[in-house]
Amino acid sequence: MVAAIEEVKKVLWDGGHGGKDPGSSGNGVVEKNIALQVATEAAKRLERDYEGVQCLLSRSSDVYLSLSERTNKANAAGAHLFISIHCNAGGGAGGFESFTYIGTKDAATAAFQDVLHAEIMNRLKPFGVRDRGQKKKDLHVCRESLMPAVLTENLFVDVAADAARLKRPEVIEAIVIGHVAGVAKYLKLQPKKAQQPPASGATNILGPASATVEQAKAWAKSKNAPAELVALADLYWLLAPERGGD
Known part of the structure; x- marks a missing residue:
């Protein structure tokens, strides 16, 4: 009997804004640039590190896409998850928050938001980022997507402390890792196996350092x-x- 082939999970990463639409700007930080950086790097990492997943991007460069173009691409591809990456503005004390469509009662969407939000905040807490909570709103990309969809608002560009954080590579890294970990955990993805050791008698020049x-x-x-x-x-x-x- 032939074993069933497990379905590859498709994840659509949506870098918010782009091209003629810069999104929010402040303190030398432009939303569309952060969104594209996080989306493309998270997609690369997820495919690189986990089995059985295919990542799609709504945009891979600084181009403008309408909201319907973004959701149409995810729906046409039969994506299992949709993640829209943004930065925020006008938030006073700043922080991180996530959104799903206000009208959804889908348990899978709620579960995905729970996991994704928690994993991202776990990485951002060491940098003093405020947790603004899990929220719902009438957002096109969450409403019109046919799969669980979450929009993340990754700090506030017009809050000086948050903007300073967004200029630090280690904070961007934390945001990327949090998104990747959240998706992998929700989809129950398995890490790719480590590289096989060399054949007996061969010398492996790559490996853990034996010295500090x-x-x-x-x-x-x-x-x-x-x-x-x-x-x-x-x-x-x-x-x-x-x-x-x-």
Whole structure:
């Protein structure tokens, strides 16, 4: 008996605004740019790190799309989830909030919002981001999509403290990771298996570091390495996991 092939889950990532529509702007931050950065990076990470998922983008560059073009693309593709990425404005103290369509009574949509909101806030709390809560509103992208849809408002560009956070790569990283983790958890996606070890007798040049960064610096100094090289050790230890080591 042939085992059933598990259906690939399709996720539509919608970077809000774009092109002639910049969205909100303030303190040197433009909403459409943050939205596109988060959407494209989250899509890349989800496909890279998890099995059985296909990511689609409403836009992959700075172009204008109507709201119906966005939902039509998701509906035509038979997407399982729709996530629309935005930044906010006019929020006083700032913070993060998420929205679903005010008229939906769909349990799956509510469950998706619960998981996604929690995962994002878990990553943003260490940066002092205020949780403005889970909300409902008459939003086209949530109303006209035929699958569970959530719109996220990722901090306020016109609140100085939030805008300063949005200029920090580690905060953008937290937003991306939170979105990816929320989708993966809701869809029950399995992480991709680690790379197979080399055949017996072969030497694997990629792997976890056996020395600490401080030990590496000390060794480099003992070999009279240039100060610039020693200073790069911290960056190498930070980037190594994404480049082949752990």
